């Protein structure tokens with residue numbers, strides 16, 4: 001449905017998007033995350049037709065809509081957009097805002113469509129309100145309905161939830177995902193918030209300095225980050241120093257761990273092992289003890305920051321009835337499904 005192939009975009013002498021490729025099938029939701037200025041919005045603008053590529057191709061439904069030689073105008077692309085600031089018209093009612101992009105339809109068709117969209121986004125009775133009479137979340141639902149009214153094939157969402165409370169953001173992201181899946185709309189979301197990306201996306205692209213570091217499912221990104229940058233950017237975790245005993249075993253202060261054969265490593269190599277909070281299990285019977293440095297209550301779980309005997313710090317996500325005080329020693333063990341290793345960065 002949407003394919004980006006070797007896309008490069010430059011502003012004057014600065015190439016801000018560098019040979020990026022990814023694809024989404026019909027109804028799939030992709031998400032671009034990365035630090036500020038890494039080129040996420042520029043990619044959305046290229047898909048919408050507002051930026052021309054310096055190299056590469058954008059395809060929609062198999063057809064080239066952007067290349068060095070081709071640039072289909074935005075109105076002809078069947079691409080809808082939802083922005084961070086909603087860009088709703090304050091002097092129009094909710095219903096008129098939604099009908100804005102479907103002026104060509106008959107009055108009856110327009111009314112029927114607006115009614116159906118209001119129902120779809122969960123605001124069936126608010127058509128006659130004005131925008132200032134709505135909450136931020138309701139306004140964002142109206143912005144979504146307005147973007148969906150012309151029946152786009154692809155929907156682009158640029159930080160659509162960033163002005164909403166963190167807690168509410170995830171709920172709205174899940175609701176919008178359900179709506180997009182119901183309509184089988186292909187969508188690309190740009191966000192700073194990885195939890196929002198996890199809640200919404202089938203595929204996530206992590207960008208850095210105009211390059212796509214990894215394009216993968218949320219599960220793969222979290223558990224098999226392709227680079228140290230992705231490992232640091234996605235999810236919480238620490239790098240625990242380790243030494244390779246052979247290409248299949250690594251020794252750390254938490255024990256010796258087996259892993260799949262890594263031909264590029266040899267005995268004696270120093271590595272960093274990625275340890276996520278859910279890799280460390282609280283276990284009173286374990287001989288390995290750690291001191292609670294900090295704790296953060298998360299409802300069902302507590303996120304502990306622990307100091308190991310050698311001074312290294314790790315996180316541990318424990319069920320919240322395992323309630324321990326700061327300064328207390330608790331037993332832990334490492335429960336790794338697979339190891340993620342990177343060459344030691346500082347040569348320590």
Ligand SMILES: Nc1ncnc2c1ncn2[C@@H]1O[C@H](COP(=O)(O)OP(=O)(O)OP(=O)(O)O)[C@@H](O)[C@H]1O
Nearest residue numbers: 011016034035036037038039040041042043190192
């Ligand atoms: N119209 C423009 N002219 C020149 N440079 C631009 C223009 N628009 C964006 N840039 C630059 O291109 C780079 C990528 O910008 P872009 O807005 O795509 O980043 P982003 O990842 O969306 O950032 P943010 O998360 O802060 O919104 C930045 O260095 C930005 O300063």
